[in-house]
Amino acid sequence: MLYLARMDVTFPADLSAERIAELQAAEKEYSQALQHDGRFAGIWRVVGEYANYSLFDVASNDELHQILSGFPMYAYMKVKVTPLAKHPNSIR
Amino acid sequence: MLYLARMDVTFPADLSAERIAELQAAEKEYSQALQHDGRFAGIWRVVGEYANYSLFDVASNDELHQILSGFPMYAYMKVKVTPLAKHPNSIR
Amino acid sequence: MLYLARMDVTFPADLSAERIAELQAAEKEYSQALQHDGRFAGIWRVVGEYANYSLFDVASNDELHQILSGFPMYAYMKVKVTPLAKHPNSIR
Amino acid sequence: MLYLARMDVTFPADLSAERIAELQAAEKEYSQALQHDGRFAGIWRVVGEYANYSLFDVASNDELHQILSGFPMYAYMKVKVTPLAKHPNSIR
Amino acid sequence: MLYLARMDVTFPADLSAERIAELQAAEKEYSQALQHDGRFAGIWRVVGEYANYSLFDVASNDELHQILSGFPMYAYMKVKVTPLAKHPNSIR
Amino acid sequence: MLYLARMDVTFPADLSAERIAELQAAEKEYSQALQHDGRFAGIWRVVGEYANYSLFDVASNDELHQILSGFPMYAYMKVKVTPLAKHPNSIR
Amino acid sequence: MLYLARMDVTFPADLSAERIAELQAAEKEYSQALQHDGRFAGIWRVVGEYANYSLFDVASNDELHQILSGFPMYAYMKVKVTPLAKHPNSIR
Amino acid sequence: MLYLARMDVTFPADLSAERIAELQAAEKEYSQALQHDGRFAGIWRVVGEYANYSLFDVASNDELHQILSGFPMYAYMKVKVTPLAKHPNSIR
Amino acid sequence: MLYLARMDVTFPADLSAERIAELQAAEKEYSQALQHDGRFAGIWRVVGEYANYSLFDVASNDELHQILSGFPMYAYMKVKVTPLAKHPNSIR
Amino acid sequence: MLYLARMDVTFPADLSAERIAELQAAEKEYSQALQHDGRFAGIWRVVGEYANYSLFDVASNDELHQILSGFPMYAYMKVKVTPLAKHPNSIR
Numbered sequence: 001m002l003y004l005a006r007m008d009v010t011f012p013a014d015l016s017a018e019r020i021a022e023l024q025a026a027e028k029e030y031s032q033a034l035q036h037d038g039r040f041a042g043i044w045r046v047v048g049e050y051a052n053y054s055l056f057d058v059a060s061n062d063e064l065h066q067i068l069s070g071f072p073m074y075a076y077m078k079v080k081v082t083p084l085a086k087h088p089n090s091i092r
Numbered sequence: 093m094l095y096l097a098r099m100d101v102t103f104p105a106d107l108s109a110e111r112i113a114e115l116q117a118a119e120k121e122y123s124q125a126l127q128h129d130g131r132f133a134g135i136w137r138v139v140g141e142y143a144n145y146s147l148f149d150v151a152s153n154d155e156l157h158q159i160l161s162g163f164p165m166y167a168y169m170k171v172k173v174t175p176l177a178k179h180p181n182s183i184r
Numbered sequence: 185m186l187y188l189a190r191m192d193v194t195f196p197a198d199l200s201a202e203r204i205a206e207l208q209a210a211e212k213e214y215s216q217a218l219q220h221d222g223r224f225a226g227i228w229r230v231v232g233e234y235a236n237y238s239l240f241d242v243a244s245n246d247e248l249h250q251i252l253s254g255f256p257m258y259a260y261m262k263v264k265v266t267p268l269a270k271h272p273n274s275i276r
Numbered sequence: 277m278l279y280l281a282r283m284d285v286t287f288p289a290d291l292s293a294e295r296i297a298e299l300q301a302a303e304k305e306y307s308q309a310l311q312h313d314g315r316f317a318g319i320w321r322v323v324g325e326y327a328n329y330s331l332f333d334v335a336s337n338d339e340l341h342q343i344l345s346g347f348p349m350y351a352y353m354k355v356k357v358t359p360l361a362k363h364p365n366s367i368r
Numbered sequence: 369m370l371y372l373a374r375m376d377v378t379f380p381a382d383l384s385a386e387r388i389a390e391l392q393a394a395e396k397e398y399s400q401a402l403q404h405d406g407r408f409a410g411i412w413r414v415v416g417e418y419a420n421y422s423l424f425d426v427a428s429n430d431e432l433h434q435i436l437s438g439f440p441m442y443a444y445m446k447v448k449v450t451p452l453a454k455h456p457n458s459i460r
Numbered sequence: 461m462l463y464l465a466r467m468d469v470t471f472p473a474d475l476s477a478e479r480i481a482e483l484q485a486a487e488k489e490y491s492q493a494l495q496h497d498g499r500f501a502g503i504w505r506v507v508g509e510y511a512n513y514s515l516f517d518v519a520s521n522d523e524l525h526q527i528l529s530g531f532p533m534y535a536y537m538k539v540k541v542t543p544l545a546k547h548p549n550s551i552r
Numbered sequence: 553m554l555y556l557a558r559m560d561v562t563f564p565a566d567l568s569a570e571r572i573a574e575l576q577a578a579e580k581e582y583s584q585a586l587q588h589d590g591r592f593a594g595i596w597r598v599v600g601e602y603a604n605y606s607l608f609d610v611a612s613n614d615e616l617h618q619i620l621s622g623f624p625m626y627a628y629m630k631v632k633v634t635p636l637a638k639h640p641n642s643i644r
Numbered sequence: 645m646l647y648l649a650r651m652d653v654t655f656p657a658d659l660s661a662e663r664i665a666e667l668q669a670a671e672k673e674y675s676q677a678l679q680h681d682g683r684f685a686g687i688w689r690v691v692g693e694y695a696n697y698s699l700f701d702v703a704s705n706d707e708l709h710q711i712l713s714g715f716p717m718y719a720y721m722k723v724k725v726t727p728l729a730k731h732p733n734s735i736r
Numbered sequence: 737m738l739y740l741a742r743m744d745v746t747f748p749a750d751l752s753a754e755r756i757a758e759l760q761a762a763e764k765e766y767s768q769a770l771q772h773d774g775r776f777a778g779i780w781r782v783v784g785e786y787a788n789y790s791l792f793d794v795a796s797n798d799e800l801h802q803i804l805s806g807f808p809m810y811a812y813m814k815v816k817v818t819p820l821a822k823h824p825n826s827i828r
Numbered sequence: 829m830l831y832l833a834r835m836d837v838t839f840p841a842d843l844s845a846e847r848i849a850e851l852q853a854a855e856k857e858y859s860q861a862l863q864h865d866g867r868f869a870g871i872w873r874v875v876g877e878y879a880n881y882s883l884f885d886v887a888s889n890d891e892l893h894q895i896l897s898g899f900p901m902y903a904y905m906k907v908k909v910t911p912l913a914k915h916p917n918s919i920r
C-alpha cells in the first residue's frame with residue numbers, strides 16, 4: 001500500500017553543526033535500512049529546498065506512522081502524507 | 093532527470109458523458125504509451141480525488157512540457173510540477 | 185484502518201431540483217449500506233455547510249478510493265482524506 | 277452534542293526532554309479520564325504529524341472550552357474546533 | 369449558547385433580478401422572525417461586501433444547523449461558524 | 461459605529477508565568493473599564509483557542525486604534541478589524 | 553475618516569461588450585461625482601490587473617457601505633476594506 | 645526599469661477553438677512586436693501550465709499597464725506584477 | 737510614479753524597550769524627511785495592527801528600493817509593494 | 829535549460845552584524861563566479877524585500893540543486909524553483 005510523503009526539515013537556529021551532523025548520519029542509516037527492506041520505496045530531493053518527497057510501501061496507517069515518527073530528525077520535520085491508490089491508467 | 097507532477101482534473105459541468113469517456117480512453121492510451129517507453133515512470137491516484145501524482149523521467153524541461161501539454165485531457169487539468177534531484181540518502 | 189474524510193458538496197447552478205433529489209436519495213442508500221456493513225464508521229454534518237466529516241474503517245487505500253469514488257454524488261464533491269493511526273492516549 | 281477538534285502540538289526548541297515527558301504523562305492521564313467519563317469520544321493520530329483529530333461529546337460550548345483549555349499541553353497546542361450536527365444519512 | 373457566523377452570498381450570474389428580489393424578501397422575513405424570538409441575536413453587514421457577521425443564541429449545534437440551512441438564500445451562501453464561550457473578561 | 465475584531469494572543473516561550481498573570485490582570489481591568497463605558501460592546505472566547513471576537517462601538521477609526529493599541533497585551537496580540545454597517549434585515 | 557479599499561472586477565464570460573461599456577460609463581460618472589465632492593479621495597489602477605486601490609474619506613462605516621454598494625459595477629466587484637487611522641509619523 | 649510578470653491564462657469553457665486560435669495568433673504578433681522593440685525582454689513557459697513568466701523593460705508603471713492591458717488575451721489572463729531593482733550581486 | 741506599500745513590523749521578543757524607542761525615533765525622522773521632499777506621499781496606520789499603508793511617488797523601482805531598504809526599522813519590516821498606474825476614472 | 833528561482837532571506841535575530849557581513853561577502857563572490865561562467869543568467873532584487881528572482885541556465889535538476897545548496901547563505905534562504913520551457917511566442 002503506497003503513500004507519498006513530503007517532508008520539510010527546519011533546524012532551530014542554535015542547534016550546533018555537530019548535532020546536525022549526528023542527526024543527519026543517524027537519519028541516513030535509518031532511511032537506508034528502510035529502503036533495503038522495501039518499505040521505503042523511494043526518496044527524492046526537492047530542488048532548492050531542504051525537503052524531500054518520499055514513497056512508502058507499508059501494510060497500514062499505523063506502520064507508516066511508526067516509521068515516520070521513528071526518523072531521527074522527526075522533531076525537526078514537517079510531514080504531509082497523501083494516501084495513494086492504484087491508478088486505472090497505470091501499467092503496473 | 094525526475095520530476096513529480098500533481099494533476100487535478102475538472103470537467104466543465106456541461107461536458108457530455110460520451111465526450112468524457114472519449115477523453116479518458118485517449119488519455120489512457122497516451123499515458124500507457126509514455127509508461128512503456130520509460131519516460132512516464134509512475135502514476136498513482138490520490139485517494140478520494142480526481143487527481144494523481146505522476147513521476148516523469150525525461151531529458152529536459154522542454155521535453156516534459158511537450159509531454160504534459162500533449163495529454164488529451166490537458167485543457168481540463170491543473171498541473172503543478174516539482175523538479176527532483178538525487179537525495180543523498182537514496183540507495184539508488 | 186481508519187481514515188477521516190471531509191467532503192464538500194457543490195451542485196452546478198443549473199442542476200434541476202429533481203436531479204438533486206434523485207442524487208440525494210441514491211447517496212443516502214449508498215451511504216447507509218456502507219454504514220451497516222461497518223466500513224463507514226460515522227458521518228457528521230458540518231454546522232452551516234453542505235459538508236460532512238466521515239470516518240471510514242477499511243482494509244486499504246484502494247478500498248477507500250473505491251468506496252469514495254462510488255458515491256452517487258462523487259462528481260459534485262471535493263474530498264480531502266486524512267489517514268489516521270492509533271493515538272497513544274486512546275483507551276480503545 | 278459533538279465537536280471535532282484538530283490539535284497540533286509544537287514544543288519550544290528549548291523545552292527539556294524531561295519537561296516534555298512530564299507534560300505527555302499528565303496529558304495522557306487527563307485525556308484518558310475524559311475518555312472514561314464519555315465526554316472525549318475518540319482520539320486519532322494524524323499519520324506523520326504531531327497532531328490529532330478528537331471527537332468530543334459535551335453539553336455546551338463553554339464545557340468544551342473548559343475541557344480544551346484544561347489540557348496540560350494546551351499552551352503548546354493549536355486547536356481548531358468544528359461544531360457537528362446530525363447528518364441526515366447517518367444510521368445512528 | 370452563542371455562535372458567530374460569517375455568511376458570504378454569491379448569486380449565479382443568470383439568476384433574474386426578480387428571483388433575487390423574491391429571495392431577499394423571504395430572507396428578510398425569515399431573518400426577522402428569528403431575531404424576534406431571540407435566537408438570532410445580531411446581524412451586521414461587512415462594509416463593502418455582500419456578507420454579514422451574525423450572532424446566534426441557540427440550545428445546540430443541531431438547532432443552529434436547522435436555522436442556517438433553513439435560510440431562503442442558503443443555497444447561495446458560504447457560511448463559516450465559530451462556536452463561542454464566555455470570556456473571562458466579559459462583564460456580562 | 462461598530463467594528464468586529466478578532467484577537468489572537470501568543471506569548472513568547474520565555475515569558476514568566478508571573479509576568480503573564482500581571483498582563484492578564486491589567487488586561488481584565490482595561491477591558492472591563494471599556495465595557496462599562498459602552499465602547500466595548502461585547503467579548504467572546506473562541507472555543508479551543510487563546511483568541512476572542514470583540515465588538516466595539518466607537519466614534520472613529522482613530523478612536524478604535526487608540527483603544528486597541530492601549531491593551532496591555534497589545535504587543536502579544538494579532539488583531540484583525542472588520543468595519544460593520546447596519547444590515548437591512550436587522551431589527552435594531 | 554479614511555479607508556483603503558481594494559476592488560477586483562470580474563465580468564461573467566457572457567456579458568456583452570455593450571453592457572460592459574454601459575457599466576463602465578456609469579461607473580466613471582458615479583466615481584467622478586464622488587471624487588468631486590471629496591469623499592472619494594483617490595483611485596489608482598493596480599498594474600496588470602482589472603483592480604484598483606481606492607481611498608475614501610467618509611463620516612462613518614455606514615456611509616462607506618452606501619457608497620460602495622452604490623457602484624454600478626458593484627455586483628461584479630470583490631471589495632476588501634481596511635480602516636485607516638492617523639499614523640504617528642505622518643506630517644499631515 | 646524591469647518588472648517580472650506571471651500570467652495565467654484561462655479560457656471560458658464555451659470559447660470556440662477557432663476563437664482561441666485567433667486570439668493566440670493575435671497574441672503572438674503583439675508579443676513579438678514588443679520583444680523586437682526591446683520592451684518585452686523575455687518570456688518563458690511555466691512547465692505543465694498555461695502560464696508564463698515575462699520580463700518587461702519599460703519606462704514607467706503606466707507604460708507597463710498599457711502594454712499588459714493591450715494583450716489580445718488580457719481578458720482571459722490573471723497577471724501578477726513584481727517590480728524589480730538592481731541586485732547588488734548582479735554583474736550587469 | 738506611484739507605488740503602494742504595506743509594511744508590517746515585528747520586533748524580536750528580546751529587543752529592549754530602549755532599542756525599540758531609538759528605532760522608532762530614527763524611523764520618524766527618516767519618514768518625515770521623505771514626506772517633506774515629496775517622495776513619501778502618504779502614510780496611514782492599519783487600525784489594530786503594527787502596520788501601515790504607504791504611498792510613494794518616485795522616479796524608478798531602484799529609487800523605491802533604496803528608500804525602503806534605508807528605513808531604520810527595515811530589518812524588522814515585511815514589505816509588500818504594489819505598482820500603481822493612472823486609473824481612467826481618476827479626476828487627477 | 830532555464831529555471832526561475834525566488835529566494836527569500838531571513839537571518840536569525842541573534843546573528844551578529846559581522847557574521848552577516850561575512851555571509852554577504854561570500855555570497856557575492858559565489859554568485860558572481862556563477863554569473864561569469866554563464867550558469868547564473870540573471871538576478872534581480874524584489875523591490876522592498878530581502879528577496880530576489882534568479883534565472884539559472886544549467887544542464888540538469890541535480891546541477892541546479894548543487895548550485896543552490898552551495899550558496900553561503902543557503903541555510904537562511906527559502907527557495908522556490910519553477911522549471912521553464914521555451915515559450916512559443918518567444919523570439920529567442
